Amino acid sequence: MADIVLDKVSKKFPDGTIAASDVDLEVGDGEFVILVGPSGCGKSTTLNMIAGLEDISSGDLYIGGERMNDKAPKDRDIAMVFQSYALYPNMTVRENMSFPLRLAKLDKATVAQKVDEAARVLELEQLLDRKPANLSGGQRQRVAMGRAIVRSPKAYLMDEPLSNLDAKLRVQMRTQVSRLQKQLGTTTVYVTHDQTEAMTLGDRVVVMRQGRVQQVGPPQELYDSPANLFVAGFIGSPAMNFVHARLTDGQLSSVLGDVSLSGSLRRALAASDAPADLILGIRPEHFEDAGLVDEAHLGTGARFEGQADVVESMGSDKYVYLPLAAERASTAELDELAADAGATDLPASGAQLVTRLSAESPATEGAQVRVWFNPEKIHLFDPETGRNLTLAR
Amino acid sequence: MGAGFGEATPARRWRWGLLDLAVIAFALIPVLWIASLSFKTTATLTDGRLIPAEWTLENYQSIFDTSQFTRALVNSIGIALISTAIAVVLGMLAAYAVARLDFPGKRALIGVSLLIAMFPQVSLVSPLFDIERRLGLFDTWPGLILPYITFALPLAIYTQSAFFRQIPWDLEKAAKMDGATQAQAFRRVIAPLAAPGVVTTAILVFIFAWNDFLFAVTLTSTERSRTAPVALSFFTGDSQFEDPTGSISAAAVVITIPIIIFVLLFQRRIVSGLTSGAVKG
Ligand SMILES: Nc1ncnc2c1ncn2[C@@H]1O[C@H](COP(=O)(O)OP(=O)(O)OP(=O)(O)O)[C@@H](O)[C@H]1O
Ligand SMILES: [Mg+2]
Numbered sequence: 001m002a003d004i005v006l007d008k009v010s011k012k013f014p015d016g017t018i019a020a021s022d023v024d025l026e027v028g029d030g031e032f033v034i035l036v037g038p039s040g041c042g043k044s045t046t047l048n049m050i051a052g053l054e055d056i057s058s059g060d061l062y063i064g065g066e067r068m069n070d071k072a073p074k075d076r077d078i079a080m081v082f083q084s085y086a087l088y089p090n091m092t093v094r095e096n097m098s099f100p101l102r103l104a105k106l107d108k109a110t111v112a113q114k115v116d117e118a119a120r121v122l123e124l125e126q127l128l129d130r131k132p133a134n135l136s137g138g139q140r141q142r143v144a145m146g147r148a149i150v151r152s153p154k155a156y157l158m159d160e161p162l163s164n165l166d167a168k169l170r171v172q173m174r175t176q177v178s179r180l181q182k183q184l185g186t187t188t189v190y191v192t193h194d195q196t197e198a199m200t201l202g203d204r205v206v207v208m209r210q211g212r213v214q215q216v217g218p219p220q221e222l223y224d225s226p227a228n229l230f231v232a233g234f235i236g237s238p239a240m241n242f243v244h245a246r247l248t249d250g251q252l253s254s255v256l257g258d259v260s261l262s263g264s265l266r267r268a269l270a271a272s273d274a275p276a277d278l279i280l281g282i283r284p285e286h287f288e289d290a291g292l293v294d295e296a297h298l299g300t301g302a303r304f305e306g307q308a309d310v311v312e313s314m315g316s317d318k319y320v321y322l323p324l325a326a327e328r329a330s331t332a333e334l335d336e337l338a339a340d341a342g343a344t345d346l347p348a349s350g351a352q353l354v355t356r357l358s359a360e361s362p363a364t365e366g367a368q369v370r371v372w373f374n375p376e377k378i379h380l381f382d383p384e385t386g387r388n389l390t391l392a393r
Numbered sequence: 394m395g396a397g398f399g400e401a402t403p404a405r406r407w408r409w410g411l412l413d414l415a416v417i418a419f420a421l422i423p424v425l426w427i428a429s430l431s432f433k434t435t436a437t438l439t440d441g442r443l444i445p446a447e448w449t450l451e452n453y454q455s456i457f458d459t460s461q462f463t464r465a466l467v468n469s470i471g472i473a474l475i476s477t478a479i480a481v482v483l484g485m486l487a488a489y490a491v492a493r494l495d496f497p498g499k500r501a502l503i504g505v506s507l508l509i510a511m512f513p514q515v516s517l518v519s520p521l522f523d524i525e526r527r528l529g530l531f532d533t534w535p536g537l538i539l540p541y542i543t544f545a546l547p548l549a550i551y552t553q554s555a556f557f558r559q560i561p562w563d564l565e566k567a568a569k570m571d572g573a574t575q576a577q578a579f580r581r582v583i584a585p586l587a588a589p590g591v592v593t594t595a596i597l598v599f600i601f602a603w604n605d606f607l608f609a610v611t612l613t614s615t616e617r618s619r620t621a622p623v624a625l626s627f628f629t630g631d632s633q634f635e636d637p638t639g640s641i642s643a644a645a646v647v648i649t650i651p652i653i654i655f656v657l658l659f660q661r662r663i664v665s666g667l668t669s670g671a672v673k674g
Contacts, residue, residue, distance in 0.1 A: 014495070053566050074572040086567035090585045099581075100571035147571065 001186055002064025002154040003029045004050060009059035011045050011211075019045035020211045022059070027155075027189060032181050034202035035191045036234070038340035042211040043191040047157050050189060052076050064154055074103075079148035083160040085140045087132040093119075093143050094128040100151045118150045121180070138169045145180070155187040163193060170194075174201065195237045199223070207231045209336070229386035230333040232281050232379055238319070238354045239341070242329040245280040245380070252380075254280050255326040256353070259302045259375045268393040269380065278389070279329050279381040284319070284354045286377040289361035290370035298372060305370045308363050309352065317356050320363045322371070324351040333386045424649070431642035438638055452643035456628075462644060464616045465624030470651065472534055472620060473602040476541035481595050483542070484549025485587070489579070491550065492557035493565075510547035518611045525612055532614045540608050545598040552597065556590025557583070592659045600652055621648045 004027040011020040019042040027033045035043045048054040050061060052073035061068045068076055079100070087096050094115055101111040119125045122142045132140055141161065148156055161177070162170045178201055181188050192198055198205050199219045207214040207222065207230070215227040219235075226232035232240050245254035250266050252259045261269070290303055306322035313319075328338075328351040355371050363369045380390045430438065431452050433445045440446060456462045487506075491499065521540060522531070530536035560583060568578035584591075609620040619627075625644045628637040 051566075051570060053569065072574070073566075073569040074574060078570070080567070080570040082563045082567060084561060084563045086561065086563035088564060088567075088582055099568075103572040103577065147567075151572075 001029055003027060003031075003062075004155060004187060004189065005060075005062040006046075006050070007060040007062070009046070009049060009061060010057050011042070011049060011054060012057045018211055020049070023208075023211075023213055025206060025213065025216065027187055030185045030187055031204065032178075032188045032190065032202045034198045034205045035189065035208060036193070036195075036198045036205060037208035037214075038234070038336065039193070041208045043208055044159055045211075046208070047080075047159050047189060047191050051078060051080050051157050077153050078155045078157060079151065079153040081144050081148050081156065081158040081161045083163055085132075085144040085164075087140055087143055087147075089132050092129050092131055093124060093135070093146075096132065096143055097124075097128075097146045097150050100147065104151065114150050115146075118146045121149070121183075122146045137165055138173065141165060141173060145177070149180070149184065152184075153186070155189070156181075158188065158190045160191055160193060162197065177201065195235070198235075205235075207234055209234075209333070225391050226379065226388055227391070228333070228388055229279065229281070229331060229381045230337065232381070232388065233334060233337040236283055238284050238356075239337070240281045240283050240379070241353050242279055242281050242334060242381075243324065243326060243351065243353075244329050244383075245278045247274065247276050247278055247380075252278075252280065252375075255324050255351075256280070256282075256304045256373075257302050259378075262376060264393045265375075265378075265380075265390060268390050271392055272387075272389045274380065274389045275382060275384070277383060279331065279383050281379040281381060282373060282377060284356040287355035287357060287371045287373045289357045289363060290372040291362070292358055292360060293372045297374075301372045301374050303370060303372050304353070305368060306353070308365055308367055308369045311363050311365045313359070315359065317359050318361050318363060320355045320357055320361070320369055320371070322353040322355065322369065324353050326351055331383055331386060427642045427645050430638060431646050433639060435636060435639060438636060452639040453647075456640050456644050456647070461616060461627075462621070462624055462647075465619050465621045466647070468534070468618055469603060469621040469648070472537050472541070472618070473599050475534070476538045476545060476602045477595050477599045479538070480542045480545040480549045480598050481553075481591060484546055484594065485553050485591060487546070487550045488553035488557050489583075492554045493562070506547040506550055509543065510551075514544065514607055518607060521608070522611055531612060532618050534618050536612050537605075537608060537618060537620070540612070541602045541605065545601055548601070549594050549598055552594045553587065553590050556587050556593075560586050596655060596659060599655060603648070603652060 004025075006023050006025040009020060009023045010018070012018050023042075023046055025033070035046060037043055045054060049056050050063075052068070052071060052075075056069050063076060063078065088099065091099065097115045097118060098111045101114060106114075115128075116125075119128055122145060124139070124142055124146055127135060127139060127143075132143065135143065141164075144161065158177075162173050165173060174197055177190075181201075190197075190201060192201075202219065204217060205219050205222055206216045209230050215222060215231045222231055222235045226235060229242070233242065243254045243256060245252050247269070250261050252261055290298065293301070304322070306324075308320050309323055310321040311318060312321075328334075353371075357363060357371065361369075378390070379388055381388055425443065429443050429445055432448050432450070433440075434447050434449045434451065437446050487502070490496065491503065517540075525531040525536050530539070564582050564586070565578050568582045569575070573581065604622065605620070606622045606626075609623045610626070613619045613623065616624075621644070625641055625648070628640050628644065
């Protein structure tokens with residue numbers, strides 16, 4: 001077991017693509033760290049540099065305190081689980097799992113014992129003599145995990161290991177991965193696309209964009225205090241609502257109405273000398289049907305009214321989509337997020353406010369809906385830099 | 394609604410059956426004819442019947458009477474096997490590089506090998522003749538092996554790189570992560586998966602070298618290195634009035650046999666789909 005330290009690690013491909021730039025990251029011993037970000041942001045490249053499958057262009061990589069830049073993958077003693085599983089098709093499950101042990105020249109008895117143990121943990125005992133072609137997707141995934149855990153390496157690297165599974169199996173495997181990692185206590189770096197995996201699996205989450213680390217922190221921290229527009233828009237599902245807003249004398253005006261800011265928000269804005277034009281962000285779950293909010297709170301919050309476009313009832317709560325009389329807020333970050341979510345393919349019917357209301361809300365499609373939100377929950381961003389100006393509140 | 398493309402109505406089945414038969418007949422009748430000629434006596438050679446009226450093994454005995462044909466067979470087998478082995482191994486290494494690596498001059502390499510494959514061999518025969526005489530390679534085994542390798546390499550590179558390209562690269566990465574060196578990853582993971590491609594290539598190269606007549610006839614002059622197809626063309630009857638057709642047919646049948654054996658032996662290995670199940674769920 002060991003810690004992994006990336007010190008200003010960069011990767012420039014021969015064709016000039018910069019897939020990672022100045023990535024600083026410290027993964028503690030036994031820690032489970034998640035790398036997330038939109039497609040092409042450099043997650044796999046970063047992981048491959050830790051693995052030794054890609055050369056590091058500049059910067060230093062330490063595993064267990066030892067500089068690893070020039071070590072071959074086999075000398076780094078880390079195991080990797082691939083998105084494609086990469087099982088050797090000509091070998092049985094047993095041979096697949098024992099492959100790393102046989103390469104390490106362990107004696108037969110030890111190999112057999114370790115493989116049996118891993119097979120028991122992953123419930124693969126019945127399948128040991130099958131070839132990968134005769135396994136289901138979930139079983140292949142478990143064999144891939146098995147091959148990684150048999151030799152008790154210093155760390156695990158996983159590149160979207162669950163993304164080829166169907167939704168139900170993915171949920172099962174997610175809990176299994178989580179349990180396994182806790183049980184083994186081995187340092188793990190895990191790449192994913194999936195919000196839920198990112199939020200539930202890791203001790204800490206690293207959000208990347210265009211080869212740069214945007215923010216590193218525990219999932220709740222990224223959710224509560226996103227450092228910038230990109231993280232705010234990336235973490236959380238459905239995504240945070242963003243609208244343009246204008247600040248005049250502590251009054252914030254936007255399509256959501258005028259809101260007077262609290263003292264702490266004002267001070268935070270002043271401390272970071274905020275511009276007058278801002279981007280206001282508020283999460284869908286921070287809205288409530290105005291009819292369900294008690295009188296005392298109603299007065300302290302802001303209200304917005306609109307005709308519900310779409311109402312999705314999820315049983316536990318209701319998603320209500322309200323049209324906004326304004327353009328969708330647009331910055332480089334937000335456009336990239338929208339592209340990643342595929343939203344740019346939708347007809348540009350102006351902006352929409354996504355709200356998540358209690359199930360008791362009487363909202364129906366086509367009806368006027370009045371929603372309420374607490375101004376304390378909003379985030380304000382600098383449109384130029386994308387920085388969150390309300391962090392210091 | 395008409396019958397779909399893949400539907401087998403009785404009428405369709407008949408049509409396809411007839412078409413298949415025609416193709417098979419077209420390919421096999423000349424072979425059968427030669428086989429039939431090889432079993433005929435000299436008197437009945439020209440009777441135009443497919444089934445010999447009188448069966449005889451005389452033709453086969455006569456070609457093995459002298460050492461001429463046996464010696465040519467030995468040359469053929471030796472030269473074809475050595476050429477195949479070298480071309481396939483060199484081709485495998487080159488194909489692996491072409492399929493897996495980006496290196497300066499990769500396009501040039503592919504271009505040049507394509508050029509060699511398309512170059513008319515006839516135009517090279519006289520220069521090769523001169524070169525080999527001067528180098529002392531004329532009428533030796535290496536004198537034939539070298540040009541065979543040259544002309545087989547493009548084929549060997551192409552077919553094998555196609556096979557290498559099918560093998561998911563992740564497997565090699567996985568092997569490296571599992572503690573294999575580059576060489577171990579190749580030998581224990583990639584090579585077994587590329588085996589069908591290697592065997593297919595070996596068969597193609599062997600057939601090319603085995604069947605070659607042009608180089609063999611110009612670059613050899615004695616029994617020392619003359620190959621079977623050339624030896625066959627030197628057959629004459631015992632007297633100028635005797636027709637060598639029977640012996641030539643018998644020899645033709647004999648030199649077809651190794652190819653058939655070669656293909657039958659490895660046929661089971663030429664199965665694709667060996668890589669199925671490697672990736673994805
Ligand atoms: N061998 C290469 N040569 C040039 N550019 C490359 C190479 N490999 C990756 N890239 C580029 O580097 C960037 C980062 O790629 P990477 O595979 O790390 O993305 P990712 O975050 O893993 O994306 P995904 O979520 O789609 O897997 C991309 O722009 C990609 O096109
Ligand atoms: Mg990736």
